[in-house]
Amino acid sequence: MLGFALSIEKSIESFGAMDAVDIAIASVLVYAVLYLLWTTHNRTLLLAAAGLVGVYLAASAFELYLTELALRSAALGLLVLFGIAFQEDIRRAILLRWRWRGSGRAENWLTSGPIDELIDFIAKSAEQRVGVLVVIQGRDALDSVLKGGINLSAPVNVMLLQSIFDPRTPGHDGAVIVQDGRIVRMSAHLPLSNNLRELRSRGTRHSAGLGLSEIADALVVIVSEERGAICVAYGGALHPVTTPIELKQRIDAFLKEKYPAPNRPRFAGPLVGRLGLKVAAVAIAAIAWALYASHADTIERSFAVPLEFRNVPTNLVVNDDAPDSVRVMHTGSEPAFALLTPKTLEVRVNLQGFEAGTSNIALTSKNCIYPSDLKVIHVDPSEFQVQLSSSERAMTRD
């Protein structure tokens, strides 16, 4: 704990502009991860993951070596486990969320014509106990998760919808997809949910609506054929709706979120609101910086670095007795060494203009290739002799 307090104190003392930039960039990355995880439906696992990260940070702060070691050793396994658990969300992120979905024309919805027609149709279907499944697309592209169906481009209209869902027609099976205020597909099959707790005794129509809402940000309106009850599926949950006014409010709120007012930036979704997540992201980045990046301890480490001769004059070769490598002592912060790939270190000797015979070579930090956050303090040997002989002679000797 004392070490942690000292580390924090040192961090504050040595805090500079580049550290602020470092924390700012890390905060944005942490926020992106938190946002992605927060909008998934695996909250319990997310909280478990956050708990483990918290325990790990606390273990390093309080110098609980055994706990830290156990978590470090289990890290790869846990990562694979979380990868498996979140595979649906990762798939969603790649296939749906970050795919360009087209124009997203808000003006088609803003006329409110399509909404009124849709609500009128839903109310009539509920009254007549006609089974209905209508998907109002959000920002996620749905092509990769819908199966079958017929593409259309038609206005949202009561008569047309009644014809589509007429149980006497073969086309009534499946869902109608509404995008940007127009019907774009009918008789589409949606992925089914296996959340029996949410479905209770409801059947496959509800399971299809719920299933889509689990993997995409669409709002699905369902009318039960058996009971005439209206339900909306959104974010992996089913919400019963009792009146057409309530349905209108739900659809309005959904459209407002997905098609924000024109002055709101297009990709504002993740940027606007969620203050708690933002504060958490900055806090995580700052704590991580205090624990690791700011580590003021300067260390020295020596590496055997390969020696490379460059621009050897034509017809000359370097004799075999020249050293293959030299030892180079570097100094820098602990994180700088943690980020170092020793294979990238090199010592270069430029032999341009050298003649046959023995020459003295002096090695300094100028001959060394190393990351900018490290310094070279010593090269051993700092001087050696190199013998250059004509390549013909060398070949005869061989």
Ligand SMILES: Nc1ncnc2c1ncn2[C@@H]1O[C@H](COP(=O)(O)OP(=O)(O)OP(=O)(O)O)[C@@H](O)[C@H]1O
């Ligand atoms: N994967 C699917 N995608 C879209 N629609 C589906 C899918 N599977 C079934 N359906 C629709 O669900 C209808 C059958 O619904 P079922 O009676 O099992 O569901 P339910 O949820 O109990 O609804 P209801 O209360 O209307 O009976 C099918 O006729 C078909 O139109």
